[in-house]
Amino acid sequence: MATALHVDHVAKAFGGVPVLRDVSFDLHPGELTVLAGENGAGKSTLMKIVTGQLKADSGEVTVDGTALQHADPKLARSLGVGIVPQELAPYPELTIYENLFVGRELKTQFRTLDRRGMAKQAREMLGTFGVEVDPRTRMGDLPIALMQLVEIAKATTWGAKVLLLDEPTSAIPDREVERLYDVVRRLKKQGVAMLYTTHRMAEITELADHVVVLRDGQLVLNAPLADTTPDGIVHAMIGRELDNLFPPITPAGDEIGLSVRGLQLHPDGPAVDLEVRKGEILGLGGLVGAGRSEIVEAIFGIRRSVAGSIEVNGRAVHRGRVADAIRAGISLVPEDRKGAGLVLTQSVLDNGSLPHLGAFASAGWLRNRKRSAAVTDATASVRLKSSGLGQLVGNLSGGNQQKIVLARWLTQNCSVLLLDEPTRGVDVGARGEIYTIIRDLAAEGLTVILVSSDMPELIGLSHRVLVMRSGGVAGELSRDQLDADDVQERIFRYASGQEATQPGEVA
Helix, strand or coil: CCCCEEEEEEEEEECCEEEEEEEEEEECCCCEEEEECCCCCCHHHHHHHHCCCCCCCEEEEEECCEEECCCCHHHHHHCCEEEECCCCCCCCCCEHHHHHCCCCCCECCCCCECHHHHHHHHHHHHHCCCCCCCCCCEHHHCCHHHHHHHHHHHHHCCCCCEEEEECCCCCCCHHHHHHHHHHHHHHHHCCCEEEEECCCHHHHHHHCCEEEEEECCEEEEEEEHHHCCHHHHHHHHHCCCCCCCCCCCCCCCCCEEEEEEEEECCCCCCCEEEEEECCCEEEEECCCCCCHHHHHHHHHCCCCCCEEEEEECCEEECCCCHHHHHHCCEEEECCCHHHHHCCCCCEHHHHHHHHHHHHHEECCEECHHHHHHHHHHHHHHCCCCCCCCCCEHHHCCHHHHHHHHHHHHHHCCCCEEEEECCCCCCCHHHHHHHHHHHHHHHHCCCEEEEECCCHHHHHHHCCEEEEEECCEEEEEECHHHHCCCCHHHHHHHHHHCCCCCCCCCCC
């Protein structure tokens, strides 16, 4: 079989610490190879070497028989290597066609920009991927899913033979995933060799022809998908069996930790009532757009509400006032950790103390000894892996970044923990650690609300689940009902309106 790209005994170290060790594998035309591994396994470093952004310390990468002997992105691109990174970097103020033709603009016979010709060709490019959108649309006005398809078109229409896709579904809604899959299948038919990173097992089984797994920088699995199993892939990633991903449930207490009555986000919207006990994990399920995130944001105060009452441990909390919510012990881990949860250019210490800076200040001066001690204790409690409090958060893995978002609330009083998609973009090994942390916090008496689109996560972690639809509660499931064989089907029926119970009534 022809080889589009050959990785031959590649090794790379930073500061004497090995990141890749003797990695070898091939990519073939018309095949998709999934590159899997926990965060920190070396996947990003390998992709940077393949695209010419980094030079390997030893070994080499060859594209269609030509070696990439230096860190040279232009050479890699000229040989047909393209990448669509996880963090997209389009030119938001330019149009779609201007983004597609940046650096290779068409000119008229008078040497002016041929805007009409570029727009026409852009429409044809997008049409080959089943995308119908006006190419004169401003790039910044597109949803993330469409922006990603434009970036794929840009990477492939100039003749890419090898395409690297880095977590392409991590930031797009589930309803857009199938369109991305269709594009990937078309590229396979066109003979493009693809290297695709993902943490989702469903994507691996849906798309992969071949699976390569890295663990601690070493190649631990290199096999056709047909020759392995999901359990085998997970075992290769984390080096152990994953029979007990969800820790045992600790019974909740009897005392109410959080009470929400008649909470309305809009004058004509439904009123939400809920009570959560100390030590209880209440799951919020539902389809995208059901109003789950909006409810926890309203409880925390960053989203406007027009009616309702909120009490923490029997004491009233002013709606819409974040500072009051924090003083009452309410904490929020947002869905978008990079955009709303962290300052990536700051240190572990700065991020870990951010919500409670006033508690570490005296007469306008930060008391760094007190601050460092509190952040050290909090990060130790979530088993953070870092080089120290001074490490930049942007250089940590996704799982460790999420641990900091959790830990920063533990430096001071925390009674209610609101978790919005707490393991999105986190590898399977780190997920298990985060699940244990959440369970431990609940066992210590915290009141927890968990918003999750991951059905096994929602079912496996929660004492009880409320299913949301159109901003209201459509159904409630007890722990016994969550253990039933048909629970996923029942949650979907509530979420889609096929079945409903009255708020507060256990189905």
